[in-house]
Amino acid sequence: MGEINAITMPKFGLAMTEGKVASWAKPIGAVVKAGDDIADIETTKITNAFESPFNGIMRRHVATVQDELPVGALIAVMASADVSEDEIDRFIDSFQAEFVNADTGEDKASEVEPSTVDVSGRKIRYLDMGQGAGPPVVFIHGFGGDLNSWLFTQPALADHHRTIALDLPGHGGSTKDVGAADISALAKIVSDTLAALAIPSAHFVGHSLGAAIALSIALDDPSRAASLSLISPAGLGKEINATFIDGFVASDRRKALEPVLQMLFADPSLVKRDMIDDLIKAKRIDGASEALTKIADVNFKDGTQTTVLAGRLPELSIPVQIIWGEEDRVIPVAHSQELPVAATVRVLADSGHMPHMERAAEVNALLISFLQ
Template sequence: MSDEIRKLTMPKWGLQMQEGTVVEWLAPEGSDIAQGEEIVEVETEKVNNAYEAPFPGRLRRHVAAVGQTVPVGGLIAVVAPESVSDAQIDAFVAGFDADFVPEADEGETATPQTVTIDGRDINYLDIGTGDGAPLVLVHGLCADLNGWMFNHPVLAAGRRVVALDLPGHGASSKDVGDGDVAFFADTLANFLAELDIGRAHLVGHSMGGAISIAFALDNRDRVRSLSLIAPAGLAGDINGGFLAEMIGAEKRRGARLALSQLVDDADLVSRDMIEQFLRYKRTDGVPEALAVIAAANFDGDTQKTVLADRLGAIDIPVMCIWGDKDQVIPPAHSDKLPAGATVHRFENVGHLPQMEKAAQVNALLAEFANESE
């Protein structure tokens, strides 16, 4: 009956992650867990997050105790029906431990690369292979490709997935030209051409959503599907106060206040997340880039680029994911999408569903790409 025993292992969140520490078990031993249910709090060097069950079942054994540090891929829990005896689970755990070899540092094999697009260095991470069209991940304002750390490696299990740092962000050049949505969409178009990506499934978050829509409107033949996560560009209103705080934050306290508005559970904002954000803000050229982007895209509480009306005219499958507690862009904007669009609304989730509900968002993105192939 051992084939009924299923293992839960330490997830790999981002390329740098080698190990994680169990902070708290959210699902007790003996409980029935649902797919996507948060079962354990894990802390890494970079982030704290809840690990969501990849499949349903009865959680029989916490293999990793609270406070224990486990390498990526190491056993943290066992799921099995009651028909499986404790002795069989003991044997399963012992067998796993005997065979388990922590993977070598993958960072060596999957490192970001750089291409020059319109005279700017564009940093990107290109991982995974598969038969389908590549998935392309487009981040939002003040973010970078590391913002997809919970999604990129998982999605890359089934197809090629490319995430880029937009100009002015991450390790890409900090010159942002006009800084408007059209500029970023042009950069995206030339970037995809340079990488010989003919047709892609686009995934855009926040400002990256507006950029993805703008790209799709001008390049209908190059887009297989459009997945929009809390996207900008659907209607006028946006939280201008938040944007000013995020762009203006210079120190830890201000950064924490700004970033905590991005998520429903402020505990998700780790010390490292704040540190990385401040490091970004303190890079030469970034304050100027953000000022240009802000002036080009926002006027107080108003977005300057609204594209929803034109989206209905093009025949591309559209999915939209939004958290009901989004404090940056109102979730009601999904009403502006064309009638055929699929809309998923998550409860008690803020502006970062791809991080706050990573497992469920990953499942939706993978499924939508497969359906739209």
């Protein structure tokens, strides 16, 4: 009875300060269920579907399409049918009056920032977010990524779990010394990182190279893994797209890197200027380029994965979920077929190699229900 809900500009990741409505998925008058896509939100980094946090009827589109708005700004109003237009006008007026006041304040102190931990001489950066009972959720990004790869995923899971996203060595804010750089050496560094953080066991969510690392940790020491969620994983088959790997390693300019990054997505227009800039910046840090070259040489030389762990899957006694984009152009989705165990395999339509960015809402829902 009479409930009015503000839909505000979401914050995708630490760096987002403003965004715009690229298009509306729900017209005025539409009945909306919590979890329905209501709009596409475009930032300078990526465009992403925005899910409704509420049930109700879409009553107003407050944001103009393509208007740049700060995070937290009112973009739409939902309410039940019995709320009058006058009440909605008053709601908007009072929201806008308060929002202007809030906006002139300093940066919110509650903002979570990444930390670093020393792991036998290596500095490892991680972002610790949320609290909950049971083992924390640990995110391991793929080749060339960093903890920001989980910008749509980590906050969603942090509502109910302690979550930790880390930068692999050679990536993001972590040391560029990658050691032997093979999957088990990287797995050892991740295990040591968790030991340094006093985390004996975790639910692992790994993407691509990070998924192979998570799998390797679980196989080597089953007590460390409570479950595995493997997203477009490496380590389940031989093939990997050499054009992508070699292009990513070689490209040091925007124009060269853009088409390489577009291979990651089913919809190449999702790649925005800031995503390219962030990756170029990461690659220009001293030692980063050498680290990527070494990881690529050791693990993915000439389009072939060195470590294939699929045959060892039956050794695992923990729940395993595999999520893959149907249009993955980096690692073929066929690797998810004919696995020697009954893992739950979810193949998502309209997604390339990055389902957690391209189909963030579906991936979040799958992870949340899997972890329950």
